[in-house]
Amino acid sequence: MIELFDVTRRFGDETAVDRISLRVERGEFCVLVGTSGCGKSTTLRMINRLIEHSEGEIHLDGQPIRDFQEDQLRRRIGYAIQSTGLFPHWTVGRNIGLVPRLLQWSGSRIQERVEALMDLLGLPPEFAHKYPHQLSGGQAQRVGVARALAADPEILLMDEPFGALDPITRQTLQGELRDLQARLGKTIVFVTHDMDEALTLADRLVVMHEGRIVQQGRPTELLRAPANDFVASLLGGDDRGLKEAALIRVEERMLPVAPEAEGMPMVRRHATVNQALSLMLWHHTRHLLVVDEDDSPVGQLSLDVLMHKARHE
Amino acid sequence: MSRDARPNRVLVSLMSLGLLTWLGLDALSVAPNRLVQGTPLSPVEALGWMVTLLGAMFMACVVWLAWRPSSARLWTALGLVTGLLVAMPLWLSGAVVAVLDPDMPQARVGIGPGLWVLLFLWLLVLVELRIRLRLRRVWVWSLLLFVIAIWGMALSQWLTPLALVQEYQARSEQFLEAVLYHLALVGAAVGASLLIGLGMALAMRRFDGLRRLGFGVLNSLQTIPSLALFGLLLAPLAWLGNQVQWLGALGVSGIGWAPAWLALVAYSLLPMVRNTYVALEGVDPGVIESARGMGMSPVQVFFQVRLPLALPVMLEGIRITTVQAIGLTAVAALIGAGGLGTFIFQGLGQAAMDLVLLGALPIIAMALVADALLGALAERMRRREAA
Ligand SMILES: Nc1ncnc2c1ncn2[C@@H]1O[C@H](COP(=O)(O)OP(=O)(O)O)[C@@H](O)[C@H]1O
Ligand SMILES: [Mg+2]
Numbered sequence: 001m002i003e004l005f006d007v008t009r010r011f012g013d014e015t016a017v018d019r020i021s022l023r024v025e026r027g028e029f030c031v032l033v034g035t036s037g038c039g040k041s042t043t044l045r046m047i048n049r050l051i052e053h054s055e056g057e058i059h060l061d062g063q064p065i066r067d068f069q070e071d072q073l074r075r076r077i078g079y080a081i082q083s084t085g086l087f088p089h090w091t092v093g094r095n096i097g098l099v100p101r102l103l104q105w106s107g108s109r110i111q112e113r114v115e116a117l118m119d120l121l122g123l124p125p126e127f128a129h130k131y132p133h134q135l136s137g138g139q140a141q142r143v144g145v146a147r148a149l150a151a152d153p154e155i156l157l158m159d160e161p162f163g164a165l166d167p168i169t170r171q172t173l174q175g176e177l178r179d180l181q182a183r184l185g186k187t188i189v190f191v192t193h194d195m196d197e198a199l200t201l202a203d204r205l206v207v208m209h210e211g212r213i214v215q216q217g218r219p220t221e222l223l224r225a226p227a228n229d230f231v232a233s234l235l236g237g238d239d240r241g242l243k244e245a246a247l248i249r250v251e252e253r254m255l256p257v258a259p260e261a262e263g264m265p266m267v268r269r270h271a272t273v274n275q276a277l278s279l280m281l282w283h284h285t286r287h288l289l290v291v292d293e294d295d296s297p298v299g300q301l302s303l304d305v306l307m308h309k310a311r312h313e
Numbered sequence: 314m315s316r317d318a319r320p321n322r323v324l325v326s327l328m329s330l331g332l333l334t335w336l337g338l339d340a341l342s343v344a345p346n347r348l349v350q351g352t353p354l355s356p357v358e359a360l361g362w363m364v365t366l367l368g369a370m371f372m373a374c375v376v377w378l379a380w381r382p383s384s385a386r387l388w389t390a391l392g393l394v395t396g397l398l399v400a401m402p403l404w405l406s407g408a409v410v411a412v413l414d415p416d417m418p419q420a421r422v423g424i425g426p427g428l429w430v431l432l433f434l435w436l437l438v439l440v441e442l443r444i445r446l447r448l449r450r451v452w453v454w455s456l457l458l459f460v461i462a463i464w465g466m467a468l469s470q471w472l473t474p475l476a477l478v479q480e481y482q483a484r485s486e487q488f489l490e491a492v493l494y495h496l497a498l499v500g501a502a503v504g505a506s507l508l509i510g511l512g513m514a515l516a517m518r519r520f521d522g523l524r525r526l527g528f529g530v531l532n533s534l535q536t537i538p539s540l541a542l543f544g545l546l547l548a549p550l551a552w553l554g555n556q557v558q559w560l561g562a563l564g565v566s567g568i569g570w571a572p573a574w575l576a577l578v579a580y581s582l583l584p585m586v587r588n589t590y591v592a593l594e595g596v597d598p599g600v601i602e603s604a605r606g607m608g609m610s611p612v613q614v615f616f617q618v619r620l621p622l623a624l625p626v627m628l629e630g631i632r633i634t635t636v637q638a639i640g641l642t643a644v645a646a647l648i649g650a651g652g653l654g655t656f657i658f659q660g661l662g663q664a665a666m667d668l669v670l671l672g673a674l675p676i677i678a679m680a681l682v683a684d685a686l687l688g689a690l691a692e693r694m695r696r697r698e699a700a
Contacts, residue, residue: 048606050602050605050606071608071609071610072608073608074605074606074607074608075607075608079603079606079607081599081602081603081606082599083597083599083600084599084603085597085599085601085602085603085604085606086600086603087600087604087618087622088597088600088622089621089622098607098609099607099608102607102608102609144603147607157606
C-alpha cells in the first residue's frame with residue numbers, strides 16, 4: 001500500500017507537484033494521467049526517492065519512506081521507464097539479473113529467476129546472451145519489465161513504458177501487463193499521457209493538472225462524472241460514450257441465443273462493446289451473434305439491450 | 314563490389330606516381346665517408362636496366378589490375394604490393410653490394426628520396442586495398458609484420474653499409490635506452506594526465522563554475538608554444554630542486570625530465586579532460602536513471618555503468634594525448650629530457666640526416682602504432698554496445 005499525504009515538490013521557484021494526496025491499495029493498478037509537464041513523473045520518482053519530496057509524507061505499508069535506506073527501498077520497488085534504461089554493455093540475462101545480484105542472491109538462484117522471468121515475459125531463452133541493441137523496441141521493453149520484476153517486488157513503478165512503441169505492439173504489451181498484474185497481484189503505479197491506455201489499464205485513474213490531482217476514481221466513474229471541463233475533454237469529450245463502451249466486454253451484455261439469431265453478423269465474446277457498435281454500424285443491423293474462439297454461438301447482442309442497460313446504469 | 318567496372322582512381326594514381334618515382338627519382342646516394350655529401354644514383358645506375366624494368370612491370374601490373382577492379386584482381390594487386398614491399402629491402406641489399414667499392418670501408422649508402430616516396434605510396438596502396446577488400450585490421454597488421462620482419466632481416470644481415478644502420482650501430486645501446494626513456498616519459502605523462510584529467514572532469518561535473526574556469530585555463534595552456542612553456546618552467550623548477558632536498562635528489566631541476574614531464578602533462582590535460590568530461594556527460598541519462606532506480610549505490614552506478622559506457626570516448630582522449638605526447642617528447646630533448654629527440658637534434662647539429670632519421674623514424678612508428686592500437690580498442694568497445 002502506497003500513501004501520499006499532502007506531498008509537494010518544488011524545483012527552485014517552480015512547484016512541480018502541489019500538495020497531492022493519494023492512496024494506492026495493495027494489488028491495485030493505479031494510472032496517473034495528464035498533459036505533459038503536469039508532474040506525473042515527479043510524483044512517481046518521489047515514491048522510490050529518485051526525487052525527494054519537499055513537503056508532506058509518503059508511506060509504504062504505513063511506514064514513512066524516509067525511514068528506509070534509499071538503495072534498499074529501491075531494490076524493493078520495480079522501476080521501468082520509456083527508454084528502457086537497459087545497460088547497453090550488459091547482456092539481456094545480466095540486465096534482468098541486476099537487482100537479484102545487488103541483493104546478493106546466489107548465482108544459481110539468479111540464473112533460475114532470469115530464466116523464469118524470460119519465460120513469463122515471452123522472451124526466447126537464447127535472448128539471454130543478446131545485447132540490448134539487438135532487440136526490437138517491444139522486446140527491449142519486455143526485458144525492461146522483466147528486470148523490474150526480477151526481485152519479485154510488491155510494487156512496480158512504470159513511467160510511460162510503452163510510449164515509444166508502435167500501436168500494435170503497445171496494445172499487445174498492455175494486454176500482457178494486465179494479465180500479469182491479475183496473476184501476480186502487484187501494486188502498480190503507471191504513468192501515461194495516452195488516455196486510451198490509461199482507461200484500459202487502470203483500476204484507479206488519477207487525473208493530474210499543473211501539479212495537482214484534479215480527480216481520481218474508477219475509469220467509469222470519471223467518464224460518467226468528470227469533475228470539470230478539463231477532465232471531460234482529457235477523457236475524450238464527446239467520445240466518452242465510445243471510450244466507456246471500450247471498457248465493457250460483449251459477453252457482459254449478451255443474451256442467450258434465440259433461434260432467429262442464425263445468419264446474423266458475428267462478434268467475438270471477448271470483443272469490446274465499442275467494437276460491437278462499430279460492427280452494427282458497418283452491417284446496418286441492430287443485432288449481432290456472439291461467438292467464442294471457435295466461432296460457435298454463445299449468445300446474441302442487441303442494440304436495444306445496450307441502450308436499455310446504459311440508461312439504467 | 315566484385316564486378317566494379319569503373320577504374321579505382323586512387324590505386325591507379327598512387328601506382329602511376331610510384332612508377333614515375335621509380336623511373337625518375339634517385340634511389341640511393343653513395344658517400345666516401347660520413348660527412349661528405351653523397352652522389353645520387355638512380356635505380357638503373359644502381360642495379361641496371363633489367364631489374365629496374367622488372368620493378369616497373371610489377372607496378373604497371375597493379376595499375377592494370379586497378380583499371381577494372383574486380384575482387385579477384387584486387388586480391389592479386391594486394392599480393393603484388395606485398396611482394397614489392399618485401400622486394401625493396403632485398404633490392405637494396407643487392408644494390409649496396411653493387412655500388413660499394415670494397416677498397417673504401419668508410420663509404421656509406423644513403424636511402425634516396427625515391428625509395429622513401431615509394432615506401433610511402435605503397436603503404437597508401439595497402440590502406441586503399443584494405444578498405445576495398447574490407448580486410449580485418451588484424452590481417453593487415455600481420456601482413457605488415459611479415460614485411461617488417463623481412464626488412465629487419467635485411468637490415469641486420471646485408472644492409473650494414475647503409476648510413477642509417479651505421480648510425481644505429483655506433484650507438485645501439487644509447488638507441489635502446491632512448492626508446493625506453495621516450496616511452497617511459499610518454500607513459501608517465503599520459504598516466505598522470507589521465508588521473509588528473511579524470512579528477513578534474515569529475516569535479517567539473519559537480520561544480521558549474523569550476524567547469525568554465527577549468528576549460529578556460531586548459532585552453533590557454535594549450536596555446537603556449539612548447540619551447541616557451543619549457544622556458545617558463547625552468548626557473549621555478551630549478552628553485553624547487555635547490556630548495557627541496559628530496560626533489561633535488563630525484564633529479565628535479567630547471568632542465569631534464571621534470572620540466573619536460575610537467576609540460577607534457579599540461580598539454581595532455583585539455584584533450585584528456587575534454588574527452589573525459591564529454592564521455593561522462595554523454596552517457597544516456599535514461600540508463601543512469603534506471604541504474605539508480607534499481608537500487609545501485611552511487612559508487613556502483615559510477616564504476617559499473619557510467620565509467621564503462623564512457624570508456625570508448627575517453628579512450629579517444631587517451632589516443633589523442635598519447636600521439637601528441639610522443640611527438641612533443643622529441644622537442645623536450647632540447648631541454649635535456651633525453652629520448653629519441655636527442656638523435657634528431659644531434660643529427661641536425663652535425664648535418665647528418667641519417668642520424669635525424671634514426672630519431673624520427675621510431676617516433677613516427679610509435680605514433681602510428683599507438684594510434685592504431687588505441688583506435689582499434691575504442692572501436693572494438695564501441696561496436697559491442699553500438700545502438
Ligand atoms: N530535475 C528537475 N529540475 C527542474 N525541474 C524539473 C525537474 N524534473 C521535473 N521538473 C519540472 O517539473 C515539472 C513536472 O515535470 P514531470 O514530472 O517530468 O512532468 P510529466 O512527467 O507529467 O510530463 C515540469 O515543469 C518540469 O520542467
Ligand atoms: Mg514524464
